[in-house]
Amino acid sequence: MTVYAVLVTFASLWMAKQAYSWFPPEAAAEAKLLDDLFSLFTGLGTFIYLGVIGPFIYSLIFHRAEKYDLSDGPDIEGNTWLEIIWTVTPLILVVTLSFVSYRTYEKMSIRGPMELVHLHMPQMVEPAYAEPFDSTPQQEIQEAVETSPIEEIDVVAKQWAWIFHYPNQDVTSTELHLPVDRRVRFKLHSEDVLHGFYVPAFRLSQYVVPHEDIDFELTPVKIGTYRLRDSMYSGTYFAANQTDVVVQSASDYQQWLADAAAQTPTPAFNPANYEYSQVFEPGSGNTKDKVAVRGWATIPPAPPPVVNYAPKHEPESPPV
Amino acid sequence: MTNISIEAPEVVRGQPYPGAPDNWKRFFTFSTDHKVIGIQYIVTSFVFYLIGGLFAMIMRGELITPEADLVDRTVYNALFTMHGSVMLFFWTFPVLVGLGNYLVPLMIGARDMAFPRLNAVSFWMIPIAGILMMSSFLVPGGPSQSGWWAYPPVSLQNPTGNLINGQVLWILSVAISGVSSIMGAVNFVTTICRMRAPGMTWFKTPAFVWAVLAAQLIQLYGLPALTGGAVMLLLDLTIGTSFFNPEGGGNPILYQHFFWFYSHPAVYVMVLPAFGTFSEVLPVHARKPLFGYRVIAASSLIITVISSAVWVHHMFASATPSWMRMFFMVTTMLVAIPSGVKVFGWVATVWGGKIRFTTPMLFALGGISNWLFAGITGIFLGSAPIDLHVHNTYFVVGHFHYVLYGAIVMAIYAAIYHWFPKMTGRMYYEGLGKLHFVLTYIGTALIFLPMHPLGLMGMPRRVASYDPEFAYWNVVASIGGFLLGLSTLPFILNMVSSWIRGEKVGNNPWRAYGLEWLTSSPPTVENFEETPIVISGPYGYGRHQPLVEHAPNPGLTDFPESFTKQPSS
Numbered sequence: 098m099t100v101y102a103v104l105v106t107f108a109s110l111w112m113a114k115q116a117y118s119w120f121p122p123e124a125a126a127e128a129k130l131l132d133d134l135f136s137l138f139t140g141l142g143t144f145i146y147l148g149v150i151g152p153f154i155y156s157l158i159f160h161r162a163e164k165y166d167l168s169d170g171p172d173i174e175g176n177t178w179l180e181i182i183w184t185v186t187p188l189i190l191v192v193t194l195s196f197v198s199y200r201t202y203e204k205m206s207i208r209g210p211m212e213l214v215h216l217h218m219p220q221m222v223e224p225a226y227a228e229p230f231d232s233t234p235q236q237e238i239q240e241a242v243e244t245s246p247i248e249e250i251d252v253v254a255k256q257w258a259w260i261f262h263y264p265n266q267d268v269t270s271t272e273l274h275l276p277v278d279r280r281v282r283f284k285l286h287s288e289d290v291l292h293g294f295y296v297p298a299f300r301l302s303q304y305v306v307p308h309e310d311i312d313f314e315l316t317p318v319k320i321g322t323y324r325l326r327d328s329m330y331s332g333t334y335f336a337a338n339q340t341d342v343v344v345q346s347a348s349d350y351q352q353w354l355a356d357a358a359a360q361t362p363t364p365a366f367n368p369a370n371y372e373y374s375q376v377f378e379p380g381s382g383n384t385k386d387k388v389a390v391r392g393w394a395t396i397p398p399a400p401p402p403v404v405n406y407a408p409k410h411e412p413e414s415p416p417v
Numbered sequence: 418m419t420n421i422s423i424e425a426p427e428v429v430r431g432q433p434y435p436g437a438p439d440n441w442k443r444f445f446t447f448s449t450d451h452k453v454i455g456i457q458y459i460v461t462s463f464v465f466y467l468i469g470g471l472f473a474m475i476m477r478g479e480l481i482t483p484e485a486d487l488v489d490r491t492v493y494n495a496l497f498t499m500h501g502s503v504m505l506f507f508w509t510f511p512v513l514v515g516l517g518n519y520l521v522p523l524m525i526g527a528r529d530m531a532f533p534r535l536n537a538v539s540f541w542m543i544p545i546a547g548i549l550m551m552s553s554f555l556v557p558g559g560p561s562q563s564g565w566w567a568y569p570p571v572s573l574q575n576p577t578g579n580l581i582n583g584q585v586l587w588i589l590s591v592a593i594s595g596v597s598s599i600m601g602a603v604n605f606v607t608t609i610c611r612m613r614a615p616g617m618t619w620f621k622t623p624a625f626v627w628a629v630l631a632a633q634l635i636q637l638y639g640l641p642a643l644t645g646g647a648v649m650l651l652l653d654l655t656i657g658t659s660f661f662n663p664e665g666g667g668n669p670i671l672y673q674h675f676f677w678f679y680s681h682p683a684v685y686v687m688v689l690p691a692f693g694t695f696s697e698v699l700p701v702h703a704r705k706p707l708f709g710y711r712v713i714a715a716s717s718l719i720i721t722v723i724s725s726a727v728w729v730h731h732m733f734a735s736a737t738p739s740w741m742r743m744f745f746m747v748t749t750m751l752v753a754i755p756s757g758v759k760v761f762g763w764v765a766t767v768w769g770g771k772i773r774f775t776t777p778m779l780f781a782l783g784g785i786s787n788w789l790f791a792g793i794t795g796i797f798l799g800s801a802p803i804d805l806h807v808h809n810t811y812f813v814v815g816h817f818h819y820v821l822y823g824a825i826v827m828a829i830y831a832a833i834y835h836w837f838p839k840m841t842g843r844m845y846y847e848g849l850g851k852l853h854f855v856l857t858y859i860g861t862a863l864i865f866l867p868m869h870p871l872g873l874m875g876m877p878r879r880v881a882s883y884d885p886e887f888a889y890w891n892v893v894a895s896i897g898g899f900l901l902g903l904s905t906l907p908f909i910l911n912m913v914s915s916w917i918r919g920e921k922v923g924n925n926p927w928r929a930y931g932l933e934w935l936t937s938s939p940p941t942v943e944n945f946e947e948t949p950i951v952i953s954g955p956y957g958y959g960r961h962q963p964l965v966e967h968a969p970n971p972g973l974t975d976f977p978e979s980f981t982k983q984p985s986s
């Protein structure tokens with residue numbers, strides 16, 4: 098019994114550690130917060146799972162009926178103390194988990210401007226929850242998250258393309274470029290249906306709702322190239338509605354903006370458009386011809402976006 | 418023990434159905450016998466299960482490689498839409514209604530459901546609605562491609578311009594099945610509240626009956642919201658109103674509230690009868706009373722109440738304000754408590770029992786272990802920040818398939834095997850049953866476990882193609898999927914051949930303690946010749962106390978001596 102409890106504890110700690118390796122790189126301050134939370138959930142979840150499944154399997158192995166034993170087991174109906182314990186323990190547990198989740202959510206402060214007022218202007222009515230609950234290692238993250246956004250980027254989602262507009266330089270792009278260690282505020286717009294703005298490396302997603310402007314904030318902290326995916330099913334070419342997110346040093350980023358601003362807008366390659374045109378003009382020896390079963394009509398994709406900057410993809414490279 | 422007559426059993430034991438054919442043909446009639454209707458539901462929905470399963474196999478075939486190369490994207494989108502819709506509306510709901518129909522009157526000592534004709538009408542709407550949904554494969558634009566949520570504005574986009582299109586047929590079909598469910602719910606609630614045998618107080622009522630009652634109460638409060646939302650969607654789609662269409666100033670998020678207000682609780686409409694099944698099967702095959710029976714019974718109703726206030730956890734990533742995210746995060750997590758109480762009760766029931774690994778027992782045990790896992794990932798999803806990462810990824814697909822397949826479908830199999838001798842008077846083949854269990858359990862783990870890491874890595878659900886980094890786990894999942902497809906073969910073989918020539922067993926081969934086992938197998942037309950008078954609670958294993966005052970079917974004698982109270986002297 099005690100041995101099993103010790104084993105379960107170790108297994109839970111081990112799983113909590115492992116949990117970090119199940120994710121893409123932590124490319125945003127929010128990602129670190131989320132991974133800590135997830136690790137906590139994994140540890141406790143493992144503990145509960147093993148704590149219940151162990152006795153369960155034990156009884157299945159050791160409390161089996163003898164071959165010709167047709168008698169009944171002991172007539173035990175219940176046990177009030179046991180039942181109270183196993184109601185109250187989960188209650189405490191879920192209240193704790195809710196509370197910790199709430200704190201993490203507060204720290205991420207991904208919400209729109211109305212709600213951010215409190216966090217960004219500490220001199221205003223300051224709710225108690227503003228101070229970080231475990232200080233040292235989290236401090237940096239917290240500071241990164243609490244600074245005011247310095248970049249504003251308009252994000253336009255449509256069937257099926259992402260377009261990013263940098264209002265200060267009036268640059269448009271189909272690839273999202275972000276400066277590292279700077280808080281960014283996005284204004285999300287959709288031109289047609291619901292889309293989902295989702296960068297797994299940032300651990301954040303948010304629906305983009307037609308005719309509604311949604312503010313969304315985050316802080317990239319790691320240089321690299323990540324994937325932005327549409328998380329909300331948006332119709333025929335939904336799966337192809339992806340693009341790259343390039344997190345760069347501040348100077349590279351400024352350079353990129355300047356270069357892009359110097360370019361004249363041209364139509365960018367768009368996988369949805371490309372596939373659509375292949376279905377209707379087949380025969381050019383491309384992947385689309387290998388599809389075994391052809392389907393039904395679809396609404397035509399919007400025309401390819403006209404932007405200053407588009408990644409130089411060959412037609413073959415996007416996942417079709 | 419007094420044998421009353423030798424003739425009586427002859428009349429009682431057959432399957433005479435006055436005025437109706439006395440063979441398999443009765444299953445194709447407008448029968449009002451709850452037992453015939455129960456089997457009609459079960460068999461019909463099983464056919465849809467196979468159809469939905471076929472769609473799933475094709476989807477797993479597509480996903481075995483990163484490219485969209487097996488089927489076109491439009492076909493893939495139609496397949497996942499139809500898969501989800503068929504599995505929920507034409508398999509899980511109806512098969513559970515079928516089990517409830519068969520069992521509830523027998524378990525509470527009633528002769529039939531409260532409204533037998535309404536019952537028959539409810540059933541016949543199911544094949545009609547199902548065929549309507551399938552017929553959308555034949556209309557020009559093909560089936561609906563907007564997912565089983567049918568979120569606008571995607572569901573309002575109509576590339577063909579025809580008035581009759583897949584989406585319209587889909588809405589009509591779902592509406593018909595909804596009306597059928599409402600009628601069924603009225604019938605169940607009335608039957609359970611008004612027709613329990615004398616002496617069967619609430620705390621003498623089996624846990625399965627409690628669970629069915631709790632589930633059907635959800636139908637009564639929830640379905641009107643879904644139906645209202647569906648009608649508004651239909652109007653938007655056909656005559657161009659703008660309830661949900663942003664083009665005309667409508668609000669697509671409003672639809673999500675209508676939809677999830679019903680569709681979250683709907684998962685409990687499905688899982689509660691599954692819990693009820695676990696609560697019935699374990700005591701019989703572990704030969705112990707259900708541990709904490711009263712709490713387990715009551716927790717079903719608590720789930721009904723709490724689950725009416727959690728729906729926004731499906732909308733954390735919509736334009737949902739923070740206070741709402743936080744409020745619904747807490748309510749969602751609270752559901753874990755009544756669910757947890759049940760799991761602990763089941764573990765305590767097998768603890769120290771005299772366990773026999775029969776096929777129904779294996780399915781029940783496997784189902785409970787899967788439910789435990791699914792419940793824990795459910796807590797993860799309930800946490801708003803975690804959900805913001807995994808929402809609409811394969812993590813969610815893994816979670817709800819662990820519930821739907823791992824727990825609910827396993828419970829359905831457990832129920833079918835457990836009550837098979839009751840329904841047919843014959844025994845299934847244990848070897849085939851065990852083979853079925855092993856294939857199902859391994860298949861479930863192989864296909865649905867890998868979906869969790871896929872989701873954490875960021876693979877969105879509903880994609881026909883994906884980045885190559887996701888290939889490994891998808892191959893594993895596809896293998897598991899094909900294994901699950903294979904696993905249905907021994908089941909079908911077993912059911913068909915055992916029904917025709919399985920070994921004839923007595924009325925109560927499990928020596929189970931419960932009213933449904935106090936009648937012949939298969940039961941006579943009106944179940945009980947005399948209304949049983951219940952004198953003790955369910956699950957009297959090891960207690961040696963009679964369940965009823967006198968034998969409701971005098972002449973049937975092969976019950977454990979403890980079942981009926983012997984006339985004193």
Ligand code: HEM
Binds near residue numbers: 688752791792796800
């Ligand atoms: C402990 C109990 C449960 C909790 C806490 C829970 C929690 C959740 C949450 C928060 C989501 C939303 C995830 C997202 O969309 O990002 C979800 C999705 C889902 N759950 Fe559960 N759940 C529980 C039990 C169940 C049960 C019993 C079922 C079915 C019988 C079920 C079926 C589903 C389904 C079908 C979805 C997906 C909905 C969709 O996105 O289409 N869950 N669950």
Ligand SMILES: [Cu+2]
Binds near residue numbers: 478479482484485487
């Ligand atoms: Cu493929």
Ligand SMILES: [Cu+2]
Binds near residue numbers: 680681
């Ligand atoms: Cu839900």
